Amino acid sequence: MIKMSYREAVRSALREALRSDPRVFLMGEDVGRYGGCFKVSHGLLEEFGPERVRDTPLSESTFLGAGIGAALGGMRPIVEIMTVNFSLLAMDQIVNNAATLRHMSGGQLSVPLVVRMATGGGRQVAAQHSHSLEGWYAHIPGIKVVVPATPADARGLLLAALREPDPVFVFEHSALYGVDGEVDEAAAPEEIGRAAVRRVGDAVSLITYGGCVGKALQAADQLATEGIAAEVLDLRSLRPLDTSAILASVAKTHRAVIVDEGWRTCSLAAEVSAQIMEGAFYSLDAPVGRVCSAEVPMPYARHMEDAALPQVAGIIGAVRETLGSHG
């Protein structure tokens, strides 16, 4: 195990994939000479050359679609899109092609494409760089969606994505790139679709993912000082969702608060809540709580952005409400 940042962990997986599989290549805006807008791919152009680390024009739809075509043609492309907001320019290729081609061709085609992008707020970059739209992506059958919250998962889930025969979207929360963690560079790839219990508890389940995992853990720390043992479940994959892990946690704690940086209405949190209602209704001692982003375009000013995003205090408040609402 060595200590490295989330950014370095993504780079470690990219380097390993580029070294071990000649079909793998990386393309996107400024991934090469610039070194990646979040410095994730820094040094890879020098190591692997411009054929395998490709700077693209600002043509999200076409370089993502070219990733689909290259995957059909036997390559293993990794497409980097700077942020989830920019990925909307490629939505046609994602929804109408990447997600459909296998089924619509009667199983003749497969699209082994990995798409990485930054998501999330907290950096004061306002309403066109800060949203958390991974919940939208999780709505689409035909693709998989992973949301690594730790450096170890940033590496492990990316390597797992590269073993999938179908398109996988990796959402890297931009506030995590500088966060350090222990990474085993010899570890086998993770399995997509498995949640992880990050902290064990029996009073309430904090169900979360990505950039909110750290906030949920901080909330759990504070609650522990009051004798409230919160369990923190990191979903890690939004499609497929690890329903059995969600239900197992709720069966133990009888209470759930979902923490999701997406907007509340029609959110991933809404889906998790529905699954708890369907599968664990009679285990519940209180209504399921949700802590989501305020339903506004992300504001620039620090105090306003803080108010829009899920925060530790809000999570603790939701837990208290859940605990107080019954008996």
Place this chain on the structure above:
Amino acid sequence: MAGAGPAAPLPPVPLPVNREHALELLHQMVLIRRFEEKSAELYTLGKIRGFLHLYIGEEAVAVGSMQALSADDSIVATYREHGQALARGIPAGSLMAEMYGKANGCSRGRGGSMHFFDVARRFYGGHAIVGGGLPVAVGLALADRMQGRPNVTACFFGDGAVAEGEFHESLNLAALWRLPVLFLCENNLYAMGTALERHQAQPDLRLKAQGYAVPSEAVDGMDVLAVEDATRRAAAAVRRGDGPFLLELRTYRFRAHSMADPELYRAKEEIERWKSRDPIGLFTARLRSQQLVDDTDLGAIEARVATQVDEAVRFAEGGGWEPIEDLTRDVYTPVQP
């Protein structure tokens, strides 16, 4: 040029045509014509549902251009792709079965008329989002290039797609990376019901390629030999590594956009003027004038095509439905145990 009739006929391409090849071109065009006439009939009978976009009038484009492609080349087409699929050699039965929605269709009945796929023949759709196939074609060409395969990807799209951003992005990227893409713009003068001069500030479409340093040429799309000749030259340049090439194939669809289209946007006289340049009629007349074919040959082609179309219908009628239990099969690749 637009809105009115066909351009003045260009002098025929003085291509030395061998009789066997000429008969094959004619056969393929007649097959497309009769296959689609039968499809229209089956649509009115309710055997074929959904959208049906006929290619009638444009046969010379698919047949002529396909001559330049090898079995290893890839093809990306649009929702009006019956002609390309037949010219590529996908059996008519599997196409008809697809339109019936049967499990023996080329896409297991999941795509219908707009979404033919046949990976063995490198036929990558059947794309119904206008312009959406171009980026995929760029990627297929990139994969060929990166793996050192001397293949061309032929990408068909209509004049309507030229207004989409993906057209411009794809020409730029293919040119920037010198990828082996043959862009084949089938200009039938209408984006559904919107005439070319009503959707393009510059209706001379081949000029668009200049902005991306892509060589281009306009071709009489009603002359199968002209299409074949231009496509062979363009494909050879692309295969040589010169980067992409764009051909604007000027053609016309004789039928409505789809079976639902009442054709309020164009005059009957305009259609009649274009029909005077029917690609099958033109080619037949030319072959006759050179004594390359006679009535017996033409009769033999019609008889052979009639059999093919009958067999295609029988194949479709005889096919089974995909079991409902398979509804979600192949949303993802099945996991190997």
